Amino acid sequence: MNSPIKRPTIREVAAEAGVSKSLVSLVFSSPQSVSEKRRNKVLKAAEKLGYAPNFLARSLAADSGTFIAILVADLHNPLFAEIADQIRIRLEKEGRYYFITSAMIRNQAGLPFLDKQTLKSIIDLRPESLLVIGSIPKIELLESLPKKLPIIIASGIPTGISRASTVRTNEEIGLRLVVDHLVEFGHKNIVHLAGSKPGVAKDRISGYEKAMRENGLESFIRVVNSKSDDENSGYEEMWKLIKSDNPPTAIACFNDLHAIGAQAATIEAGIEISIVGYDNTYLSGLNQINLTSVDPGNREIADKCADLLLQDDFVQNKLHFATPTLVTRASTKRISK
Amino acid sequence: MNSPIKRPTIREVAAEAGVSKSLVSLVFSSPQSVSEKRRNKVLKAAEKLGYAPNFLARSLAADSGTFIAILVADLHNPLFAEIADQIRIRLEKEGRYYFITSAMIRNQAGLPFLDKQTLKSIIDLRPESLLVIGSIPKIELLESLPKKLPIIIASGIPTGISRASTVRTNEEIGLRLVVDHLVEFGHKNIVHLAGSKPGVAKDRISGYEKAMRENGLESFIRVVNSKSDDENSGYEEMWKLIKSDNPPTAIACFNDLHAIGAQAATIEAGIEISIVGYDNTYLSGLNQINLTSVDPGNREIADKCADLLLQDDFVQNKLHFATPTLVTRASTKRISK
DNA sequence: CATTATCTTTGGACCGCTCCAAAATTTCAA
DNA sequence: TTGAAATTTTGGAGCGGTCCAAAGATAATG
Numbered sequence: 139m140n141s142p143i144k145r146p147t148i149r150e151v152a153a154e155a156g157v158s159k160s161l162v163s164l165v166f167s168s169p170q171s172v173s174e175k176r177r178n179k180v181l182k183a184a185e186k187l188g189y190a191p192n193f194l195a196r197s198l199a200a201d202s203g204t205f206i207a208i209l210v211a212d213l214h215n216p217l218f219a220e221i222a223d224q225i226r227i228r229l230e231k232e233g234r235y236y237f238i239t240s241a242m243i244r245n246q247a248g249l250p251f252l253d254k255q256t257l258k259s260i261i262d263l264r265p266e267s268l269l270v271i272g273s274i275p276k277i278e279l280l281e282s283l284p285k286k287l288p289i290i291i292a293s294g295i296p297t298g299i300s301r302a303s304t305v306r307t308n309e310e311i312g313l314r315l316v317v318d319h320l321v322e323f324g325h326k327n328i329v330h331l332a333g334s335k336p337g338v339a340k341d342r343i344s345g346y347e348k349a350m351r352e353n354g355l356e357s358f359i360r361v362v363n364s365k366s367d368d369e370n371s372g373y374e375e376m377w378k379l380i381k382s383d384n385p386p387t388a389i390a391c392f393n394d395l396h397a398i399g400a401q402a403a404t405i406e407a408g409i410e411i412s413i414v415g416y417d418n419t420y421l422s423g424l425n426q427i428n429l430t431s432v433d434p435g436n437r438e439i440a441d442k443c444a445d446l447l448l449q450d451d452f453v454q455n456k457l458h459f460a461t462p463t464l465v466t467r468a469s470t471k472r473i474s475k
Numbered sequence: 476m477n478s479p480i481k482r483p484t485i486r487e488v489a490a491e492a493g494v495s496k497s498l499v500s501l502v503f504s505s506p507q508s509v510s511e512k513r514r515n516k517v518l519k520a521a522e523k524l525g526y527a528p529n530f531l532a533r534s535l536a537a538d539s540g541t542f543i544a545i546l547v548a549d550l551h552n553p554l555f556a557e558i559a560d561q562i563r564i565r566l567e568k569e570g571r572y573y574f575i576t577s578a579m580i581r582n583q584a585g586l587p588f589l590d591k592q593t594l595k596s597i598i599d600l601r602p603e604s605l606l607v608i609g610s611i612p613k614i615e616l617l618e619s620l621p622k623k624l625p626i627i628i629a630s631g632i633p634t635g636i637s638r639a640s641t642v643r644t645n646e647e648i649g650l651r652l653v654v655d656h657l658v659e660f661g662h663k664n665i666v667h668l669a670g671s672k673p674g675v676a677k678d679r680i681s682g683y684e685k686a687m688r689e690n691g692l693e694s695f696i697r698v699v700n701s702k703s704d705d706e707n708s709g710y711e712e713m714w715k716l717i718k719s720d721n722p723p724t725a726i727a728c729f730n731d732l733h734a735i736g737a738q739a740a741t742i743e744a745g746i747e748i749s750i751v752g753y754d755n756t757y758l759s760g761l762n763q764i765n766l767t768s769v770d771p772g773n774r775e776i777a778d779k780c781a782d783l784l785l786q787d788d789f790v791q792n793k794l795h796f797a798t799p800t801l802v803t804r805a806s807t808k809r810i811s812k
Numbered sequence: 813c814a815t816t817a818t819c820t821t822t823g824g825a826c827c828g829c830t831c832c833a834a835a836a837t838t839t840c841a842a
Numbered sequence: 843t844t845g846a847a848a849t850t851t852t853g854g855a856g857c858g859g860t861c862c863a864a865a866g867a868t869a870a871t872g
Contacts, residue, residue: 194531
């Protein structure tokens, strides 16, 4: 029983098929340049012996592996898990190898910080391309990566790293949807609770400001900054607002986690403030939470990422937008004049 | 700018230090067997050139790498992220390399399934040990792994794979805490919503049954099975119970996700049923949810895992228990006689 | 049919490291 | 001081692949 896991090598397959090891190698790297006759012989032999290429050897020899590295910024954020799942399904279907890894760690206090080794070690593996899901601090890190490594950023920092292509929701439209919805419900005093990391957060801020202006609410523009992008931050900042001398009637949050934290604060305070999230994660759909939230078009984002990952000729520095939609739920209420 | 990422090799360091490449290799694998004089020379040269060992080459040559593989069963479950974070903090502190990866994918319908490639590919990397966080379907898979590979399972399947050591909460105590608490609140008709995967779920079931019996509630014992361990499953099963001709007054759920789904159902139904979760994830602490939940002692579990991972002589087939505690919140109410 | 162009196949060097047996050096006891 | 034992250091042979120049086989051309 318990097979010794001594996997056959390319040379054994070659012997079995009666060809050279180089031929076997070719069959597994560029099969089209091998005659059909031999290809079949090799494939049969490989099948018989249960051969599968060795990752390590391949990466070492070619100085580039045959797998995709997926870096999830933060395991704590369900949005990322959802996007990751979508993409992984596609990759599995295509039979592509990939590694999924996470860059952020949360300390005892729940504060996220960057795990420096992770990025380093995944790059050591020489992936053929890198997919970053979400925003990681210190984008400069990405700049220092091998130049030929294609980088795709899903739902993360839009600018700042020229070599990467980015797929994300159209933040401006997203925030316009939010503001318009709130305005329609009679709100004027609408605060935006902004994200903590530059990129996306900045775009949402300007989307918010623009939408406010277009609704003639220029004088109500108020942006609150946050320490991190999680529920604790939302909770804290919301409390500050509640205790301020001018609490808003509605708040447009950077993401669902923020919103959930903010909602927790309003419940605790026994005060009613309309809250909108962003990401439409599974949490927002729960009856306990029932959060109006912007659906960023995750499906579309994931599909586009997978397309980019799967296509051969990768174009750097392109921006792809998914169209967000607003999912209204009970957390936003018509203002009682 | 943009360094060409041509990393120096062991040979270049050797040349710089005026020693053989083997010596350099030794310095980085068993430094104690190298004279101090040369060791310093090598270290200095390595420092000067910015040398760092190459993962791939090392794993390939030694048929075993110098890193730990962490397999998170399900990215969707915050419990796992929390445990993973704890462990990663320790590993980072010790300067140990590791890879974190996830085994489960959720399809469009939110149903989890096993990503077969993941386990395979991480093993291809020849980690020195494997840490599995949570329960994965098909534990048999683990049996087929290289025999010398130490396996540690955190908070997952307790039995079934003899070669692994397991660190988990004491399920029996956990469920006793739950049942005792509910009984104290006057509940009798207490249902247990069980987990979907064998291992842990089974132990919680027997813990529940035992506690019920000890409280003289043998005749009330009722275990409901679930399709998966997430909120959807909890929601579905709870609805079935609500619509049955004998809805319980309290439900002890397999985990927080189950409980949250169940809670969503009771809210929708406008019915009051006490709900208890398990795992005490950040979700249960949210004001919107406010779930009484068993804290499995994650800190303890994570610490123990890290200890095991970090120690040299690994003992197979050991079981380590963390002591759970009950965190009571608003989701459980004294029964109104 | 000879010659050239094109397509396949092959052996060998190499990727960066570990491991091992042998060589070189140091240590120790007689 | 000397030989044996113990400790360090070293070169070379892999690990399992890729890649490339050259060889062989096939197809196309005049």
